[in-house]
Amino acid sequence: MPEFGTIAMVVFAIAIVGIIAVTAKSRLTSNNTTLDIGGKTTMSDTLYKLAMIGILGIIVFGAYMAISGYNTDIYPLDRIRGNLDGIVSSSDPDVIRDHLVAIQSDLDLVMMNIPETTDESGKIIAKNPVWIFGTESTNFIRIQNNIDTMFAGLDEISSLSKDNSAYHTGMLDINDRALLLKTNIMDATPYMYVSPANMMFSAIWIAAIIGIIAILKRKKVLTCLFQLHLSKLNIRH
Numbered sequence: 001m002p003e004f005g006t007i008a009m010v011v012f013a014i015a016i017v018g019i020i021a022v023t024a025k026s027r028l029t030s031n032n033t034t035l036d037i038g039g040k041t042t043m044s045d046t047l048y049k050l051a052m053i054g055i056l057g058i059i060v061f062g063a064y065m066a067i068s069g070y071n072t073d074i075y076p077l078d079r080i081r082g083n084l085d086g087i088v089s090s091s092d093p094d095v096i097r098d099h100l101v102a103i104q105s106d107l108d109l110v111m112m113n114i115p116e117t118t119d120e121s122g123k124i125i126a127k128n129p130v131w132i133f134g135t136e137s138t139n140f141i142r143i144q145n146n147i148d149t150m151f152a153g154l155d156e157i158s159s160l161s162k163d164n165s166a167y168h169t170g171m172l173d174i175n176d177r178a179l180l181l182k183t184n185i186m187d188a189t190p191y192m193y194v195s196p197a198n199m200m201f202s203a204i205w206i207a208a209i210i211g212i213i214a215i216l217k218r219k220k221v222l223t224c225l226f227q228l229h230l231s232k233l234n235i236r237h
Contacts, residue, residue: 054212062205073113073192076106081185087150087178091171093158100151107147111140129191138188146181150174 083099083106090096117126127141128134136142157170 055209058208076110077185077189080106081182084178084182088175093154097154114140129188137184143184146177150177
């Protein structure tokens with residue numbers, strides 16, 4: 001659920017992988033037991049090994065894609081939050097500018113992967129990771145406008161003396177915007193996990209594992225029927 005934090009999402013993912021791994025191992029073990037005459041097993045060692053390699057490969061691939069997706073979609077937002085903290089804790093215009101430049105670099109990366117909303121004239125009015133019931137608090141176009149305003153405000157106060165009241169007013173405005181943007185980024189972060197693309201990939205990933213288990217189960221049933229047929233033939237003879 002979007003309300004869960006990063007740690008909860010990681011624990012949830014580990015739990016799902018653990019359940020799938022244990023279930024797959026249990027299913028494969030039950031499929032490899034002796035059932036009938038001659039001590040033959042329902043599944044050859046080769047098929048057993050291939051199935052295990054396939055399931056482990058899918059799990060490893062899923063873990064790689066999860067880490068890669070985190071690095072692309074989530075980690076830049078974490079860096080943005082860190083730089084916003086740096087802005088709040090500093091009163092040096094040069095240090096604040098460095099943080100803003102770093103924020104802009106990460107913001108450009110994030111906005112490339114966020115779906116756009118356009119008006120009737122084709123103008124982009126929103127870039128929102130919340131794909132259903134989105135609000136302005138997670139609209140990255142508005143976040144970008146706030147960053148631009150902070151750059152402009154910083155340019156204005158850079159030439160002023162630190163004893164000037166306008167300097168303090170400008171710094172307060174920048175700090176307030178940084179705090180607000182930090183909250184907006186925190187609100188948007190969980191929805192980067194539950195994007196339609198991520199949910200579709202997760203469904204395909206889980207379906208692939210279930211498919212392998214289903215094939216193995218079907219093989220067990222077919223093998224049992226075949227052995228039962230052979231037993232009947234032997235009894236007749």
